[in-house]
Amino acid sequence: MKFTLVFALAIIVVFNVASSQANQNTDSLWQKYKNDFNKKYSSPADESLHRGILEKNLAKIAEHNAKFAKGEVSFPLGITSFSDMTPEELSKHYGLGHNEPQH
Template sequence: MKVAILLLLCSLGLVFAGMSWQEFKDKYNKQYETVEEETYRKKIFEENLQYIEDVNRKYEKGEVSYNLNMNKFGDLTAEELKSIMNGYRGKTK
């Protein structure tokens, strides 16, 4: 029974197979100006990836009703993402 559920989850793409730093950079065409910036962004990426994997483990156990996946914002902090996403104010009247 457990095997059947795992196979179902895999076939639906709900089991997250971690993405490497290089795969992330290649997929989203990420390039950094300095070694220091890349090191900083990689650390953020790894923290975000760990968070995603933790949430997805909870999802697999039925503890949460959603799962997560890496996207192009994976090398940003929560504060940076908030500032990008909340920056649009729309048309003023």
């Protein structure tokens, strides 16, 4: 019984340390991304939104690049200045928004 309790506590400590390190890595990556691409946001909420988008895209990039490493796709992906943009922001940037008819 004591062994099980000690083992469970050890597992919890390991996961907490790993989670803390992951958060620090994510924080560092976010700061580097903002610095590298000179990103500025209008509010903390806007920054949080864009950080979440970047984190989701990083997961997609990692998944894709794992496939690239196995030869399942023919090209790698990387982080760009667009990696934190919403689909609407991307459309606006590329001029793909809905244009109002001109009279």
